[in-house]
Amino acid sequence: MLEHIQEATTFIRQHGITSPEVGVILGTGLGNLFVKEIKNPVVINYNSIPHFPISTVEFHKGKLIYGMVKGKRVLAMQGRFHYYEGYNMKQITLPVRVMKMLGIKTLLISNAAGNMNLKWKKGEMMLIDDHINLQPDNPLRGENFTVLGPRFPDMSQPYSRDLNKKLIGIAKKKKIRLNVGVYAGVMGPNLETRAEYRYLHMIGADAVGMSTVPEVIVANHMGLPCCAISVLTDDCDPDNLKPAVIAEIIKIAGKAEAKLTNLYVELIGQL
Numbered sequence: 372m373l374e375h376i377q378e379a380t381t382f383i384r385q386h387g388i389t390s391p392e393v394g395v396i397l398g399t400g401l402g403n404l405f406v407k408e409i410k411n412p413v414v415i416n417y418n419s420i421p422h423f424p425i426s427t428v429e430f431h432k433g434k435l436i437y438g439m440v441k442g443k444r445v446l447a448m449q450g451r452f453h454y455y456e457g458y459n460m461k462q463i464t465l466p467v468r469v470m471k472m473l474g475i476k477t478l479l480i481s482n483a484a485g486n487m488n489l490k491w492k493k494g495e496m497m498l499i500d501d502h503i504n505l506q507p508d509n510p511l512r513g514e515n516f517t518v519l520g521p522r523f524p525d526m527s528q529p530y531s532r533d534l535n536k537k538l539i540g541i542a543k544k545k546k547i548r549l550n551v552g553v554y555a556g557v558m559g560p561n562l563e564t565r566a567e568y569r570y571l572h573m574i575g576a577d578a579v580g581m582s583t584v585p586e587v588i589v590a591n592h593m594g595l596p597c598c599a600i601s602v603l604t605d606d607c608d609p610d611n612l613k614p615a616v617i618a619e620i621i622k623i624a625g626k627a628e629a630k631l632t633n634l635y636v637e638l639i640g641q642l
């Protein structure tokens with residue numbers, strides 16, 4: 372694994388991406404507007420980077436984009452990898468390891484998620500304060516490399532208190548509604564049954580999605596401060612559940628994209 376990280380890092384450095392300060396992962400339906408904010412972009416396709424998996428979901432693009440945002444060197448992932456695509460947990464989290472090796476000091480994550488909190492509505496956003504890992508594997512399973520992090524990483528505060536505080540402040544100032552809650556990470560790719568939504572809400576989750584948790588585990592393992600925002604794309608009320616339409620989910624994510632971009636661009640300015 373260490374060799375894979377090293378080879379991918381070297382390849383990316385050779386392509387002019389030398390010292391990013393901030394990493395950004397753009398989730399489903401969220402990969403367009405943020406990218407437009409990146410000045411003088413350098414673009415690398417995932418399929419040219421050694422050991423990077425290839426995005427198999429057609430609406431997930433597969434590019435690394437590097438450039439300036441608010442005077443900071445930013446490296447954005449346009450498209451991410453999911454466990455349901457068939458890759459293992461080490462493969463889907465490799466880009467986070469590589470971004471850390473390249474030098475990022477902060478990781479900003481986004482995703483699309485189902486909303487189980489009936490006080491909120493689809494189209495709104497949720498700042499992730501904590502998560503419940505229900506995925507069937509863990510990126511840290513197997514030999515631990517102490518150069519990367521400890522065998523038993525602490526997860527008492529997996530999302531940076533400082534970044535979350537800044538985001539709440541920015542949202543308030545810009546009058547953007549930003550709910551705060553708990554994300555449940557599941558394997559997918561199917562959406563949940565009514566009984567599963569009921570269960571997930573009962574155990575303390577406000578939103579559910581198929582990504583993010585492995586990336587956050589790996590970031591915490593390496594001591595990399597991170598934050599994550601879910602765009603709530605569908606209302607998951609078990610007593611009134613409508614069939615999920617992926618095109619609709621992507622459309623709702625696209626509608627919230629401007630608000631998410633606004634928050635993250637402003638946050639980058641404050642780092």
Ligand code: HPA
Pocket residue numbers: 483484485486562563579580581604605607620
């Ligand atoms: N469940 C899981 N993942 C999701 C959902 C959902 O309802 N909506 C968007 N991603």
